[in-house]
Amino acid sequence: MARPVLIVPGLNGSGDGHWQQFWLADDDQAKLVDQADWANPQAGRWLHRLERAVIANPGALVVAHSLGSILAARLATSSVAPLVGGALLVAPADIERTSVLHARTYEFGTIPIEPLPFPALVVASRDDIYMSLDKARGLAAQWRCPLVDIGLAGHINVASGFGRWTAGHDLAALVQERADRRRRPAEPRPQADQGLV
Numbered sequence: 001m002a003r004p005v006l007i008v009p010g011l012n013g014s015g016d017g018h019w020q021q022f023w024l025a026d027d028d029q030a031k032l033v034d035q036a037d038w039a040n041p042q043a044g045r046w047l048h049r050l051e052r053a054v055i056a057n058p059g060a061l062v063v064a065h066s067l068g069s070i071l072a073a074r075l076a077t078s079s080v081a082p083l084v085g086g087a088l089l090v091a092p093a094d095i096e097r098t099s100v101l102h103a104r105t106y107e108f109g110t111i112p113i114e115p116l117p118f119p120a121l122v123v124a125s126r127d128d129i130y131m132s133l134d135k136a137r138g139l140a141a142q143w144r145c146p147l148v149d150i151g152l153a154g155h156i157n158v159a160s161g162f163g164r165w166t167a168g169h170d171l172a173a174l175v176q177e178r179a180d181r182r183r184r185p186a187e188p189r190p191q192a193d194q195g196l197v
Helices: 019-026 043-056 067-077 095-101 133-143 166-183
Strands: 005-008 030-032 061-065 086-090 120-124 147-149
Touching (some): 005 019, 005 043, 019 166, 061 166, 120 133, 120 166
Parallel strands (some): 005 030, 005 061
């Protein structure tokens, strides 16, 4: 079953050449979750926009990058969580490390650690300056979803050579398969023979 796809960028959005921009161009089901100010991520405002997009696209697959992955994980405790079909969380960014690297503080709260109530997959790199692989592994464990280690891939963005990232579609398909299995009604169990004694 084809699902709508919600593209959720992180800090400063996903500019020209970013794999999320190619995804929007290549997939008719993909829609950008736009934010009013990409340079100033505010947890409450950004989450409100994402929740509205989920309500408008029930069953959607959320495809998030960087701080967008942290935002998507906040859906775990949102009232709209049952409407989320699944999530592909690519290169989640450590909020504190992001603040240090950009030499400014962001109003993005703390990293959520609640288990995700929808199928999800974390994609991480061994040399991502925004989050160590060990921390990403720990986060995936807390979120109770598998992690895919794609090796030395930086922040999985344009700067690390990720333009049209077709492997991302394959990973999203894995999440969608898990989501589709959850939607199927359970097979009726054969009843035990109630033969007369």
